[in-house]
Amino acid sequence: MTGRFVHLVRHGEAAGGALTETGRRQAAAVGARMASLPIAALHHGPLPRAAETARIVASHLPGVPVRESEVCGDYIPPVGDPAALPRVFRDFLAEVTEEEYAHGAALARAALATFARPSETETHDLIVTHAFTVGWFLRDALGAPEPRWLGQNASNCALTTILYRPGRPPALVAFNEASHLVI
Numbered sequence: 813m814t815g816r817f818v819h820l821v822r823h824g825e826a827a828g829g830a831l832t833e834t835g836r837r838q839a840a841a842v843g844a845r846m847a848s849l850p851i852a853a854l855h856h857g858p859l860p861r862a863a864e865t866a867r868i869v870a871s872h873l874p875g876v877p878v879r880e881s882e883v884c885g886d887y888i889p890p891v892g893d894p895a896a897l898p899r900v901f902r903d904f905l906a907e908v909t910e911e912e913y914a915h916g917a918a919l920a921r922a923a924l925a926t927f928a929r930p931s932e933t934e935t936h937d938l939i940v941t942h943a944f945t946v947g948w949f950l951r952d953a954l955g956a957p958e959p960r961w962l963g964q965n966a967s968n969c970a971l972t973t974i975l976y977r978p979g980r981p982p983a984l985v986a987f988n989e990a991s992h993l994v995i
């Protein structure tokens with residue numbers, strides 16, 4: 813099928829910033845799953861839990877370029893008016909500063925500008941990232957209001973795939989798909 817497939821993977825289970833043994837196994841499992849696809853490049857966020865997951869995934873993808881990118885990192889995507897959010901999210905975001913909102917919104921929009929683009933040919937981009945970023949791509953693909961990334965919690969090393977084709981809205985191929993983690 814033609815189009816750009818964007819495969820989003822939340823990093824493996826982590827504790828104290830680094831992957832746990834389970835997290836490393838999860839990363840290996842999703843790496844093995846992606847090995848059958850013609851991945852153009854593996855992009856990952858700069859934090860150690862994403863970078864370590866990406867290193868393990870990359871070991872299953874010989875020849876695939878690996879690129880660290882801030883837009884694939886962990887940040888607060890746009891929430892609209894924070895005061896209008898449900899109480900549970902207002903409380904969760906209570907400590908977020910104006911600067912953090914602005915920085916996160918810029919990165920979130922840059923992430924979509926970079927990856928959420930149709931392709932005339934079959935292309936596969938793999939992004940190792942964080943829960944909020946997966947939720948942000950999901951809410952964009954569904955045309956949901958900006959704050960709807962909140963609460964869409966992908967599991968560690970589960971796979972979310974979105975297909976971008978010319979002249980069509982994005983198609984959600986998979987969300988939080990984890991069959992590769994069942995061992």
Ligand SMILES: O=C(O)[C@@H](CO)OP(=O)(O)O
Nearest residue numbers: 822886941942943944945
């Ligand atoms: O801190 C969190 O809850 C999420 C936010 O994206 O990050 P992570 O996927 O790193 O757990």
